[in-house]
Amino acid sequence: MKVPFVDLKTQYSGIKEGVLKEINEVLESTAYICGKKAKKFEEDFAKIHDVKYSIALSSGTDALHVAVHSLGIGPGDEVIVPVNTFIATAEGVSACGATPVFVDNDEQTYNIDPSKIDAAITSKTKAIIPVHLYGQPAEMDRILDIADDHNLYVIEDCAQAHLAEYKDQKIGGLGDIGTFSFYPGKNLGAYGEGGAVTTNDDRLFDFMLKYRQHGSTEKYVHEIIGHNFRMEEIQAGVLNVKLKYIEKWTQNRRRIAALYSKTFADLGISEVITPYNPVHVKPVYHLYIVRVPKREELVKFLNEKGIQTGLHYPLPLHMQKAYSHMGYTPDDFPVAKKLAGEILSIPMYPEMTGDMVEYVCDTVKAFYK
Ligand SMILES: Cc1ncc(COP(=O)(O)O)c(C=O)c1O
Structure with missing residues (x-):
């Protein structure tokens, strides 16, 4: 697939x-x-x-x-x-x-x-x-x-x-x-x-x-x-x-995110941290972010199995050359620096099917096994 x-x-x-x-x-x-x-x-x-x-x-x-x-x-x-x-x-x-x-960013949200x-x-x-x-x-x-x-x-x-x-x-x-x-x-x-x-x-x-x-x-x-x-x-x-479709597409994104979170939980993949949502917010899942160990190897494995991924973002702003004149050091924002090494964006769009979500989760599980 x-x-x-x-x-x-x-x-x-x-x-x-x-x-x-x-x-x-x-x-x-x-x-x-x-x-x-x-x-x-x-x-x-x-x-x-x-x-x-x-x-x-x-x-x-x-x-x-x-x-x-x-x-x-x-x-x-x-x-x-x-x-x-x-x-x-x-x-x-x-x-x-x-x-x-x-x-700095919050480690949970x-x-x-x-x-x-x-x-x-x-x-x-x-x-x-x-x-x-x-x-x-x-x-x-x-x-x-x-x-x-x-x-x-x-x-x-x-x-x-x-x-x-x-x-x-x-x-x-x-x-x-x-x-x-x-x-x-x-x-x-x-x-x-x-x-x-x-x-x-x-x-x-x-x-x-x-x-x-x-x-x-x-x-x-x-x-x-x-x-x-x-x-x-x-x-x-x-x-x-x-x-005319944005409401429906947004519902689809929420459904796909819920299915991802449930499937990862059901599969018991302890390595994967799924998104945390405070009860008072209704996110719209532009991206579905997981935090994972051995990210680069996982990305390679997923790509080999036909699954594309993204990274949002590999370098926080204080580590970008464009803002180097501001004199920040990498450790000034420890949470963002840590997250940048762990986050992974997995496929998310309204037209995704349940089978696709399950295939992604199963492939992640296969990698950690
Ligand atoms: C958080 C954020 N702010 C601003 C922008 C800029 O938007 P645009 O690409 O339309 O200029 C983007 C997207 O690209 C974004 O993700």
Whole structure:
């Protein structure tokens, strides 16, 4: 049996007709950039996240840039980010001339460890960016309390967590701004680049809307110096089709994750640590992460048996050359460093069958035997 890490082809075959219709409509309309389809997407995307506004953008990285800039954060300011995340979380801060300050991750949830945030706050700190990593909501109540105490903004990086819930509330509207990615492999993925910001704040919405489009809401009238962060209409059309399925796909991801966890438990593979989910969160399993000994040998064995895997992420941000100028040493973030040596992403996508899940678990068991 072959089990790919993700399978966008099978997903496409199920929605092909609708996607081609949307793309053709865009081509016929000759309105290629941020038009009616993007507007419809913004309304529907805001609705499913129970948030007042969403703005369609060019990528999740750009969404972080827009969010940080729109909060007035720039040179001389610091922003707290988890040290284990995709580099875009920190790049959004760096792009605005501010400094990302890293905080270690929690060994159980893999999200930013709230108990370590206070120590990273200085007089220059302006915001915290919790990442709902792998689709599991970060510990928002504690993070929002810390932000309140120190008068900081909170930007939720929701790139991996469309529709995830924290204490029965959708992510994306819990802080000041939520940022989303629609990179093709994400839970809601375009057929190219795409992203969005969400907010309940009228003033931030107005500013971000202008910043996305050259500081303008009226053609050739520019109120602020902006940028071009607009979403392409073809991508909006694709996302409008996929929005109809996202609830169902999310349920499938949860079902597959539950089956993985149960099968690993039933097989009694003591070497494998499966994901821990606090009772008050509803993750959406962008990734299903296990922690394992002898990871490199296991990866080789799985690949030989037709099972693809991923690593998210092999190097925490403080160990990346791009941030070496900050002078961190590998042991500054012991949890992230340890996790990086143990974590493994095994196949996870809504179209996976129960047989595939069982095959992956059985193959893992065979390796440890
Ligand atoms: C946590 C996180 N933040 C930000 C991004 C950036 O999104 P994009 O690739 O759309 O720029 C990604 C995904 O790539 C991500 O996983």
